[in-house]
Each structure stands twice: as structure tokens, then as C-alpha cells.
Amino acid sequence: MIRAGESVLRLRRGALAAAFAGSALTAAAYWLDRPSIFQSWLFVWLFFLGIALGSMVDIMIHELTGGAWGFAVRPPAEAAMATLPVLALLGLPLALGLGDLYPWVDRGAGPRRWYLNIAAFEIRAVVYFALWIAVSSALLRYWRAGATNAESLPRRALRRLCVVGLLIYAVTASLAAVDWIMSLSANWYSTGFGLLIMVGQAMSGFAFTVAFAVFAGYLRDGSPNAARNAQDLGNLLLTLVMLWAYLAFTQFLIIWAEDLPPDIGWYILRAEPRWRALAILVLALQFVLPVIAMLFRAFKRSPRRLAGLCAVVLVAHWGELLWLVAPAARPEGLALRWTDLAATLAIGGFWLARLSAILAQPRLAPSPDIPVARHG
Amino acid sequence: MKNASNLYGVMAEFATPQALLDAVARCRSASFAKLEAFAPFSIDGLPEALGFTRNRVPLVTLIGGLLGGIGGYFMQWYSAVVDYPINAGGRPLHAWPAFIPATFELAVLGAALAAFFGFLALNGLPRLRHPVFDAPDFDLASRSRFFLCVRAYGTAFDADAAERFLRELAPVRVMRVDR
Secondary structure (H helix, E strand, O other): OEOOOHHHHHHHHHHHHHHHHHHHHHHHHHHHOHHHHHHHHHHHHHHHHHHHHHHHHHHHHHHHHOOHHHHHOHHHHHHHHOOHHHHHHHHHHHHHHHHHHOHHHHHOOHHHOOOOOHHHHHHHHHHHHHHHHHHHHHHHHHHHHHHHOHHHOOHHHHHHHHHHHHHHHHHHHHHHHHHHOHHHOOOOOOOOHHHHHHHHHHHHHHHHHHHHHHHOOOOOOOOOOHHHHHHHHHHHHHHHHHHHHHHHHHHHHHHHHHOOHHHHHHHHHOOOHHHHHHHHHHHHHHHHHHHHHOOOHHHHOOHHHHHHHHHHHHHHHHHHHHHHHOOOOOOOOOOOOHHHHHHHHHHHHHHHHHHHHHHHOOEOOOOOOOOOOOOO | OOOHHHEEEEEEEEOOHHHHHHHHHHHHHOOOOOEEEEOOOOOOOHHHHOOOOOOOHHHHHHHHHHHHHHHHHHHHHHHHHHHOOOOOOOOOOOOHHHHHHHHHHHHHHHHHHHHHHHHHHHOOOOOOOOHHHHOOOHHHHHOOOEEEEEEOOOOOOOHHHHHHHHHOOOOOEEEEEEO
């Protein structure tokens, strides 16, 4: 059995306090600054949802590929995945603000009306969450079954579930990215957008998992194999940030090169000096800094330093979602609003409180009954 | 008795990787200055036991990658802006987004070439003859035996003492290797 440490229990008290303060601010913002709070709530909610979905993807990939690195950080990843029902609840307030968020609500979506209307949008959101929660709870059930009878843990069935789960995720997450983010701007399309969002989720889920595993003491400097596990985790982080940069740049290059009015408008809106500065900052913290840090073996092999880097990547990803979601509603330029803070405190507080409650329960230690290979 | 200055080193042959690892540890604690080990496959912990921790291949690779990337970007900038400017639909001549993919590819090419040739050059390869090739049965180093060579290094090297020391480690045999 692995039990969460004291730091997780302390975190839970702090998270609940933040959640209540954030909720009070959010409620006030609903009356004072209604369009703004929905923008903030949407991008912050997508940030935490991305961590939960990304953790689920990383776990499924680990179940299929194996490797000692994964078992070292599984508890926080599994807990993040188990927060999906809470994230579904935290997404409900957005239903009140669809008219404030999406241009197709008031103006209509023209010939795409059959797809982009409030009823279809809400039904799809329910279907996405039903599928994600079904996959994640099926995965959790397998591990709980293993708690009583580790030898009979059905490895083949679990692998099949992971394959099906990854396929379901690829389709639903791509559609959800179109519904929730792309449709914020009328008439803007990018075929690679779903993939870009999915890689961002896998990356932020991974960064959160590693940072939290070190914070909560699952992975610490000097513990057996810590250096080798940290090196494998560092190489995987490098892979994820490079994949993210590749997809983000490819989308930009294609749209920049074709230079067609409906597509390039999305980037022109984001080329306002302060939004552009945010884009450069995200690129620096989410790509350049990790790549340079990972050139140094000593950096990679220290769990504490790697966790610090992962925390930086997480903050940058919060900025990236702000950059993806908010410019349509803040054309005057980037300005952090108090509602951003309120939504981050509220959603982050409830989410972390739920996560630490899950981690505080006794759980099955991940027992690798497949050969544990070293990767990297 | 051979002339010490003509001696490359004293070599011992072992039957198992563990015997080689133990011998390396013993020789290191007996402060023999320079050791070389030969094995048919990579042995976990052998580089660390030999005190072989860092090498310069990563640095050479980084330099190769930087040269490839900078050279690739310069090539595109020079051809598009200076040497043969073409107006392509009103886009700027210095179209940096379009230069990035080729710059990246050339950085990877430069790094790969630098890593490959840097590895060869830093190891003094290719090399057709090496003194240890003259040791009897040394061809087994690429099949089933494990060799440790204590290099004749410095004026204080005592070949007889080295030979006696190596015999205590229960090797298959001990031999002297000439330059």
C-alpha cells in the first residue's frame, strides 16, 4: 500500500480555502463582469481538464509500453484521471454562458446550424464526458480488482481497454477541441488543431504528474533508481514539448504561407504586441527552456530539478490556453483580469482538494507483473 | 627481460565479466594509473569502475548541430534575400517561418554527422593496428573472454610488480604487450 504523505493532507486544506475564496469571487464576477468570468472559467477549466485527460492518456500509453518510469509516478496520474467527474461538474456553469462565449449562439452558424447549436453542443459535451468517465472508471476498476488478487489481473483485457480507450480519446478530444475552442472564432478552421490540443493535454498531464510526484514524495532525490527514472521522465518530457512545438509551428507555417483571410485572421488577432509577447513567452518556457535544460544530463537525473521544470511548463500551458481562448473576447490586447484569478482559485482549489482526497485513500501499489524495461 | 620503454602494458585475461569488474576495482585501489578493459559486450558498471564518466561527444554533437542550423538558415536567407530575390505573392523576402523546417533538418544533419565523425576522431579511429592485437588469443575479446590491460605509464611503472599483482586476481593468463 502507498499512502499519501503529510504534504498532500496539508495541500487539501489550502486547496479548499482557495476554492471557497475563488467561488465567492466568481459569484461576485457573475454579477459584475459576466462576459469576462465565462472566458476565464472556460480556459482555466480546459487547463485542469487537460491535465486529467492527459494523465489518462499517459497511463494508457504506459500500460501498453511498460517501463519503470511510469510506475514511479503512477499514483498522482491515476488520481488526476479519477477527477474527471468533478471536472464534469465544474464545467456545468459554462452552460449558463454559452451566449456570452460563442458567436454562433446569437448570430447562428449558417449552413452548419445542424451541428453548432446549443442542444447539439450540450448533448455532445455530455457524450464526451460519459465516454471519458467510462474509460477512466473501467481502468480504475481493473486496478482495484488487482488489489484483491494481483495474480489474476487480466493483463490482456487491460491492454485491449487501453487501445480502445486511446481510440475513443483521439476522436472525442479532437471533436471537443473543435466544439469548445475552435468555435470561439467564427469561420476559423485548422485540421491539426485537435491534435495540437491533445498533445498539449498529454504534455500538461505529464508535467503535472512528475511535479506532483516529487512534491508529494513519491519520487525523491536519492531514492533507489531515482536518477534513472528521472532521466527517462526527462526524455519523455523532451519528446512531448518537441511534439507540441512541431504541431504548433506546423499549423502556424501552413496558415502563414497560404495567407487566406478567414484563416490568418486568427493569428492577426493574436499578433497584437502583448498577445504576441505572451506567445513568445509560452514558446520560451514550454519549448526552449526544457530543450536546453534537457541537454544537461545532471539536470535530467535530479527529480527535484525536473519537477521545477515541469512546474514551469504547467504555468506556460496555463498561458497557452489563455492565448488560445481569450483573444476573441479581449481584442484590445492581453490583460490579465481579476476573473482569471477567481476562476483559477475556484477550479484549481476544488480540483486539487478532490485530487488530494483521492490520494489520501489507501491504494494498490502498482505491481508490474510484466517485465519492467528501462527506456531511454 | 624486456626493455620497459618498449612495453605497452601488462594484460590479464578473464573468463567472466564479474572477474573483470573485480579486477578493475582491485587495480584501481592499488592505484595503477591507467587501465584499459576489453569485453565482447557492454558490461553494466564497467565504465564507472574504470573512472570513465564524461566524454566530449555530446559537446561535438552540439557544435555540429549549431553549425548545421546556423549554416542552413544563412543559406536560405542569402539565396532568398541577397542572391536571388523573388516576390512570392507579396510575402517578405526574409520569410523566416518558411526557413525553419530546412534549418531544423540541417541542424539534425549537422549534429548526426558531428556525432558520428566526432566519435571516430575522438577514439583515434579508423586504426588498422593496435599493440594489444599482438597479445595471444586477443581475438577472443570479441567473443567470450574479458581482458584488462594495465598500461606502462610513467617512470615508476614496475612491470614485474604489475604482473605479480595481476596473477593474484586468478586470471586465465597474464601476458606482456609490446608497443
